[in-house]
Amino acid sequence: MRTTHALPSPRCQRGVYVIEFAMVFLIFFTLLYAVICYGMLFAFRLGLQNAAEDGARAALQYQSNLGARVLRAQDVAKIRSEWMPQVKLPADVSICRVEGAAGVPLCPAVSCGPAWSQRCQVHVVVEAENLGSLLPPLPGFAVPDQIAGKASMLLELR
Template identity: 35%
Template sequence: MKSAMTQRARSPHPRIKVRRAHAQRGATAVEFALVFPLFFTILYAIVTFSLILVAQQNLTLAAEEGARAALNWQSNTSMQTALTNRGNAACAAAKLVAATLVQSMQCTPSSAACGPSGAMQCVNVLVSYNYQANPLVPSLPLLGFALPNTLTSSATVQLNPENIQ
C-alpha cells in the first residue's frame, strides 16, 4: 500500500506525461530536417576544399620535380635548343609526377636570362589545372563562388651558361 502511495506521489498526473509525449511526436524529425542541410553543406565544403588543397599540393610537387629535371643535361646543338630540350624534359617529368587527380594539367616551360647581371639562364616550369572545366567533385549551387577557376604552380631553376651545353 505504501509503494502505491509513493508512486502516486511521484507522478500525480500520469495523463499529462502521455499528452506531452504525444505532442512532441515528430519534433525530432522536423529539427533534423532543418539542421541536416546546414551540416551537409559544411561537410561538403570541407571535402571540396580539402581536395582542392591536395590538388594544389600535387601541382606544386610536379612543378618542383620538373624544375629538378631541367637540371639534367640534354643533347643540343646550341644554347637555345639546350634550354628548349631542358624545358621539354621538365614538363615530361612534371607530368609523370602528377597524380591521377590532376592528369589534365598543362605544363608550360620557359627560359630567360636571369641573375643580377643577366649572366645566368633560368628555366621556369609552370603547371596549371583548369578547375572550372574539370572539378574534382560537383559544386553545390552557392559554393561555386568560392571555388578557384584554375590552380597553378611554378618552379624555377637557375643554370650557369657554362654548364648548359
C-alpha cells in the same frame, strides 16, 4: 488558489525531432561537403606544385642545349601529374634571363652563360582546368575553375 500548468502531452511534441534533425543535418552536411571539396582542391594543388618543382629540378640536369632542358622539364612534369584529372599538357616551361634592362625577365633567353649578367631561370607552370566538373558545386561554394603549380630555379651553366 493554486494553478497547475499541465505538461504538454507527448502527442504535441511528435514532429519536433524531425525538424531538429533537418536543421542539424543541413549544417553538418554543409561542413562535411566543404571539408571534402576543399581537401580535394588542396590535394590537387599540392600535386600540381610538386609536379612543377620536379620539372624545374629536372631542367637543372645536364642537357646539351636549352631546348633539351625545356623538353626534359616538360616530360618530368607530365609524368608527375599524370594521376591528376583535367591537367593541361604539356606544362608551360620557359627559360628566361633573370633581369632585362628594366628589371623585366627576358623570355625566351637569347643566351645564357656562367657570368652573373647572363644568368637564366627556368619557369615551370602546370595547370589543371575545369575543376567544376570534378567537384559538383553547391550554390554559394567558391570552387575555382583553374588551379596551377608554379616553380622557378636558377640555371647553372658552365
